[in-house]
Amino acid sequence: MLTPRTKLLVVIAGPTAVGKTSLAIELATKLKTHILSCDSRQFYRELKIGTATPSEMELAKAPHHFIGNLSVTDYYNAARYESEALALLKRLYQEHDVVILCGGSGLYINALCNGIDELPDPDPDLRKEIKENYLKFGVEYLQNELQKLDPIYYSRVDRLNPNRIIRALEVAMATGKPYSSLLTHRAKPRQFRIIKIGLFRERDELFERISQRTTCMVTNGLVDEVRNLLSFRHLNALNTVGYKEILNYLDGKISLEQAFTDIRTNTRRYAKRQLTWFRKDTDYQWFHPDQQDEILALIESSL
RNA sequence: GGUACCAUAGCUCAGCAGGUAGAGCAACGGACUGAAAAUCCGUGUGUCACUGGUUCGAUUCCAGUUGGUACCA
DSSP: OOOOEEEEEEEESSSSSSHHHHHHHHHHHTTTOEEOOOOOOTOOOOOOOTTTTTHHHHHHSOOEEEESSSSSOOOOOOHHHHHHHHHHHHHHHTTSSEEEOOOOOOOHHHHHHHHOOOOOOOOHHHHHHHHHHHHHHHHHHHHHHHHHHOHHHHHHOOTTTHHHHHHHHHHHHHHHOOOHHHHOOOOOOSSEEEEEEEOOHHHHHHHHHHHHHHHHHHTTTTTHHTTTGGGGTGGGGSSSSTTTHHHHHHHSSOOOOHHHHHHHHHHHHHHHHHHHHHTTTEEHHHHHHHHHHHHHHHHHHHO
């Protein structure tokens, strides 16, 4: 008796500039399948150069999804990604046994693999109001409100992180329930199996690649890309490594040379945070990006 | 060649009237549930250039050596 073949999601994750894109394309070509990008900034079609979005040539080699699918003016979040990616996977699995998820946004990868709790999207007016009070009365205001509305979360949250508390407050105010009571910390069941592959390079090697990629972005016209986005500078999508620094330059706050240096530094820090995130997920099996054959063998043995 | 000054963390530099040292930046570690390339927390990582001398004790004082900078030749 034949058992139905279970579908497989291959997660290719790792720090920025490690070489995820080209490996994913190679794998997708060999497995004749699609790539779901999971990069919270490559969603935005206006952010191309500074986010190292795959080139037209690369995109042509394998079907990609979630690249340039949004405008910087669109609102988006990890929960939406979860439902959209799940819906897309359902379709793709009708014709493919394996699909590749490729990206460096840990929260979004988790949202797809484990699910994210059902919480309300932020109400912009409410968020604005809380934020104004925060700016007026400081983080103590946030802490006091949280202690009243959700003492449990208050006891364990990082109380100096305004974003965390603002989110907890807006959920508590919108639902009338403590934020902590809505978090299940339970993984949602999935109709497919998942293998997680982490890509790793020595720090020196990674930093060298970051440095070279930054030089490349500049040559490819990053400054012009940012200049064309000046009217969108207040949007969250522009709060991104590569864009913030060039904005500082265009504002005359720093030299162009300094902006490049800052991009390199901030990209290294971003890579470090990504590594911290992925390291704690013990499901990852780590490979050097050159170990394509080993990775392919692992995937095929899982099919 | 002479004179002066300098040599302390990856970098820029404090400091010690003698009791083995500390800031900023960088770096490193961590947190993370609708902002996540975001946001936030933590950590000094050192042959105090080298070799001697004085001293109970030298990174600190003295001499020499090496390297650097400036000026004079």
